[in-house]
Amino acid sequence: MALSYYITARQQLEPGSGDNGPEEALREKVRAAFAAGVDYVQVREKDLPGGRLARLVEDVATLPEKAACRLLVNERLDIAMTCGADGVHLPSDSLPLEAVRARAGANWLAGISCHAEQDVERAARGGASYVLLGPVFATPSKPAGPPLGIPRLREICRRSPVPVFALGGVTRENAGACVQAGAAGIAGIRLFQQADDLAELCRYLHSL
Numbered sequence: 001m002a003l004s005y006y007i008t009a010r011q012q013l014e015p016g017s018g019d020n021g022p023e024e025a026l027r028e029k030v031r032a033a034f035a036a037g038v039d040y041v042q043v044r045e046k047d048l049p050g051g052r053l054a055r056l057v058e059d060v061a062t063l064p065e066k067a068a069c070r071l072l073v074n075e076r077l078d079i080a081m082t083c084g085a086d087g088v089h090l091p092s093d094s095l096p097l098e099a100v101r102a103r104a105g106a107n108w109l110a111g112i113s114c115h116a117e118q119d120v121e122r123a124a125r126g127g128a129s130y131v132l133l134g135p136v137f138a139t140p141s142k143p144a145g146p147p148l149g150i151p152r153l154r155e156i157c158r159r160s161p162v163p164v165f166a167l168g169g170v171t172r173e174n175a176g177a178c179v180q181a182g183a184a185g186i187a188g189i190r191l192f193q194q195a196d197d198l199a200e201l202c203r204y205l206h207s208l
Helices: 021-036 050-061 077-082 097-104 117-126 149-159 172-180 198-207
Strands: 003-007 040-043 070-074 087-090 109-114 130-133 164-166 185-188
Touching: 003 198, 021 040, 021 050, 021 198, 040 050, 050 070, 050 077, 070 077, 070 109, 077 087, 077 097, 087 097, 097 109, 097 117, 109 117, 117 130, 117 149, 149 164, 149 172, 164 172, 172 185, 172 198
Parallel strands: 003 040, 003 185, 040 070, 070 087, 087 109, 109 130, 130 164, 164 185
Antiparallel strands: none
8 A cells, every 4th residue: 555645835726815825725735635535744835934834734733634644844843843743854954863853752753855875774774754755757846866767766665674755756647656666655746736536546546
């Protein structure tokens, strides 16, 4: 079973009315993701001021649809720990994982973005719960640098002691190849935000 990992990007959503339109649109999208059975939701709104981000995380953390979904906050460990999230996701150049573990404890979810096998090895030594590895395929959001491709993904997954989520240019059509290569799950923004039927997408990913 492949896990599903939705990374938010409110500016890519059709905003609602009023000053808080983008955040309200994101709340509804996260609610829909919870209800559809997404396994992980990472709130990655890096441009939001701390107060607004904290309110957003608190709001979605208390949604009744959340159920078993794991809610993560990008980089802001303080907000993740105080606003009801289940963990934190770190960019590759962010806080040391060891510092997160020292503050949050061994059971706290802590993931990190990786781009090469050495990054994955370092993340595992630091106590990562999982890694996001990419870009696996060419993607407009990561124009610099070649994609890893399936053969490299397979090799890294084979050696990794922690779960690897495939990220970058992953679509419904190529998700199966990523899982066959050893990925524990599929991560993305557009894959989930632009899905016509999010529940059906989750069922499909879980069937891989």
